[in-house]
Amino acid sequence: MQTYTQVRVELEVSNRPVDIQNEDVDFVIRARAQMDYPQHFVPVVLGRMKLCLVAHPSWASALQPNLRETLEHVPTIAWKTSGALPSWQLIAQDGMPVDVQIRPRLMVNDLTTLRDAALQGIGIAMIPEVYVREDVDQGRLMDIALDLKPPTSIIHAVHLGRRGMRPAVRHLLDWLKEVTQHLRNTQ
Numbered sequence: 001m002q003t004y005t006q007v008r009v010e011l012e013v014s015n016r017p018v019d020i021q022n023e024d025v026d027f028v029i030r031a032r033a034q035m036d037y038p039q040h041f042v043p044v045v046l047g048r049m050k051l052c053l054v055a056h057p058s059w060a061s062a063l064q065p066n067l068r069e070t071l072e073h074v075p076t077i078a079w080k081t082s083g084a085l086p087s088w089q090l091i092a093q094d095g096m097p098v099d100v101q102i103r104p105r106l107m108v109n110d111l112t113t114l115r116d117a118a119l120q121g122i123g124i125a126m127i128p129e130v131y132v133r134e135d136v137d138q139g140r141l142m143d144i145a146l147d148l149k150p151p152t153s154i155i156h157a158v159h160l161g162r163r164g165m166r167p168a169v170r171h172l173l174d175w176l177k178e179v180t181q182h183l184r185n186t187q
Helices: 057-062 111-119 129-137 167-186
Strands: 028-032 042-055 076-079 087-091 097-101 104-108 124-128 152-159
Touching: 042 129, 042 167, 076 111, 104 111, 111 124, 111 129, 124 129, 152 167
Parallel strands: 076 104, 076 124
Antiparallel strands: 028 152, 042 124, 042 152, 087 097
């Protein structure tokens, strides 16, 4: 915005599903393990984000040999989704996806609250590793590394194609790609 001072931006930060075909949005930024969009949607990969399962160290004695058994003894804290039964999409040791139904003790739609609940010992949470790396390093949280692992989320923008796209929107998408590429190259 500092470079293009005449550009006006309206930014909505939300966890709700956005209908980019029928709502007045130019593009959305999402984090998903899969990009399974209709053919006329155009996803633009911006980066990847590792997820992890974490819990307060007070749950260490309740950990079992595998995650399903552990979840019988340790409550979950889940990201609130619309409609569907809560579940975690995880990856088995053979690389195959596994859908694990959970019964969350707490459901939230805010990463800070998710992290704080895990820090308070409410239960196991699946959260982006970048949000809890320091907590795990300092021993405030444990990384729960069992038989099932969280997937890596693909951070991406989704739009309906460049035809008819305003130049300012095209520049913003190009800038996002450049910045995220630069960040990946410096890590």
